[in-house]
Amino acid sequence: MLSSIHTLPEEVINLIAAGEVIDSIAAVVRELVENSLDAGATRIVVALWMQQWRVRVTDNGCGIKLTDLQQAAIAHTTSKIRNSDDLWKISSLGFRGEALHSLTQLAHLEILSRPALTAEGWRVVYATGGEVVEATIAAIAPGTVVKVSDLFGNLPNYREGLPAIAQQLKAVQTTIQQIALCHPHVTWQVWHDDREWFTISAGKTSRYVLPQILRQVHLSDLQELKIEVPHPDNLSNCKDEIATHAFLNLVLGLPDRCHRHRPDWIKVAVNGRKVKLPEIEQTILTATARTLPRDRYPVCFLHLQVSPNHINWNRHPAKAEIYLHHLDYWQEKVSQAIEQALRINPATIPESLHNSRVGKLIKAAESTSGYSFNRQIQPDVEVVQNSNPLPYILKAVAQVNNTYIVAEHPGGLWLVEQHIAHERVLYEQLVNNWQLVPLEPSVILNNLSLTQRSQLERVGIEIESFGEQMWAIRNIPAMLQTRDDCADALLELSLGGDLQTAQVAVACRSAIRNGTELSLEEMQILLNQWQRTRNPRTCPHGRPIYLSLEESALSRFFRRHWVIGKSHGI
Known part of the structure; x- marks a missing residue:
């Protein structure tokens, strides 16, 4: 329950540098819905009439009693803070609580409110400055309705300078979406010109709200x-x-x-x-x-x-x-x-996170198999939480085209691309321990531009003139020391950018190539190393490292949920 509205002491008024900033319709919506949230609302309805410069915000919060309504829009009255110390520990969204007074300077303001557990509500109309000009009993459900009309009516030139309606609507939508992310327990309904515009349903956490805002996620x-x-x-x-x-x-x-x-x-x-x-x-x-x-x-x-x-x-x-x-x-x-x-850990495995990819893979396989798959059977989209406290272990099973490692886990199969998995392992090793070692004998490079020479020096490589358009390289990243193609690798480094880019280039150059045959033991060692990396989901270039084929998706494809007799037409 909000505390009562009261007038601030003079010393607090002097500490407040500026009133609430009401410079757009989006700002009006922000201030009003923040007041609704401070009142404990779990359902907020915002209605806009842009051509008429009208805004209405309705909530199911705790409501405002008549004595508070009579002071709500007067300058320097608020329920948010009481003394100067409160300015440094503000916990309310309505902040210093002066938005309503600011609105009376710019628009016509009317509030209807009924506190919970009371039999009647009140309708109060305010004059410029926040004084009450009308107060009547109103039939209203518990909660509050704030009506703002003729916004900026006393500032016609300011109205003309505001963005087009479409841009102002976009600003309102962004404002509500951002607030909804912070308060996932609230249901939002937004109307424009008496037609429903968009809704945001309440969710357990912000994770359930975000996909309603970013539809492609x-x-x-x-x-x-x-x-x-x-x-x-x-x-x-x-x-x-x-x-x-x-x-x-x-x-x-x-x-x-x-x-x-x-x-x-x-x-x-x-x-x-x-x-x-x-x-x-x-x-x-x-x-x-x-x-x-x-x-x-x-x-x-x-x-x-x-x-x-x-x-x-x-x-x-x-x-x-x-x-x-x-x-x-x-x-x-x-x-x-x-x-x-x-990280990939037991809390997120088994996971159904790749179901869109699994669906595409099954669809591609189906087109060559001649087997008809029932499109109405969709994989689950929820993440299945695994309570198993034991460390998660991938078991190497086979290698496909000397490129993909087939790994088994209790929830299904993974395909891991060996080159980029190894690249991730090596990159993180390089970041943790970037080491340059002497190179004997030196490698001679030809026709290096000034930019290439500068780049090699930037990452710590010693380079000396060795004749006309020839340069001797005196040291090298330790990981490249034993490679037969270290000259090619140094040329690649000379074309890079900062140290991090150089480390990526070294990791890519040093990682096992696709097409390399691996034993089961080598595959298992790579899987173990990869699982321990900090960022195992993508390589340093951002490519996905693994594809998950979950047991649930496979069982649906092979129709293991069927009763045998029915599946054979018996």
Whole structure:
């Protein structure tokens, strides 16, 4: 239940640098739905009439009593904070609680509300400045309805300068979607011009909401972790009266299944509000580097729940960008969480994450077999959680075309491409222990450009002139030392970019080639090494390493669920 609305002390008013920023219809929607969430709403309906500059937000929250309604829109009255100390530990979404007063300066404001367990509701109309001009009993279900009309009517020039209606609608949709991700327990219904526009259903976690927003992403493409971590204050034996633990909730698109052309789906939220945190966003990009194809970006939603007094909201007037205390600590925890999410472990095996690929594979096989497959039998799309506490083990069974390792596990079969699996193993070894060793005798390279020579020196390789258009290479990455084609490998390194690119090139050059015959023992060693890597799902170039053929999909294809007599027409 929200606390009562009251007038702020003078010293608090002086500390507030600016009122709520109401600069668009999207901002109106944001402020009103945040108030609904603060009231404990689990169902919010937003209705828009863009041509008439009208907005209506209806919720099933706790409602507002009449005495509070009479003060709700007066300047410097709020239920969110009480004194100056509260400015540094704000926990409400409505922030300082002055949005309603701001709206009375820009539009006509009307509120209908009925608190739970009361017999009647009230309708209150406000004048400019927030004074009540009309208060009448109203028939209304428990909850609140806020009506805003003639928005910016007193600023006609400002209206003309706003974007086109289509752009404003897009901004509203984005605003609601971002808030919905932070509050997955809420059901949303959005109307435009008396027609339903879109809905977002409540889900157990943010992972169930994201596919409703990004339609091309499936639930099985996402990995979710919720981790309780010690609060940074606790590490320094500092007493924190508000929280002793913090939480990190991560929803990550698995890199072998979904990614983006632009970094437009790296979303960060703190304490229920989507914010800009450039430092954490860069941490996410760094942690997912070398798991995605070139020029591709991750799908990631990160929600941090921290003690409110560790957030400074004064980085941006609209609370869109914040300062986060103990930033280094959180960057480390985010990197560790992403690394954990990308691992293959018993918690995600057996998995039905590759069912779309399995379906395509079965379809291709079916076209050459002459066997008709019932299209109505679809593999399950939910991830099956495995409670087996024993380490997960892949068993090498065979090799296909000297390229793919067939690996068995309790849930079915995997096909693992040997070259890129080995490339992932070698790349992580190189990152952990990049070592250059003397080269005897030296390798002589011809006709190197200035750019190529500079690139070799950039990654630590010693190069000396050895005659006209000839250069002697004095050291080499240890992994290439025994290779017969080390001259070709050095030329490849000379065309690369930074050290990380060079390490990828060395790993690719050193990995076993497709077409190489392996014994069962060699296959098993490679599988064991690969499973222990930090990012086993993709190679450093972003290619998927394995294809999962789950037992459930195979049994459906071979119709093992049939009764034998019926399947033979008996």
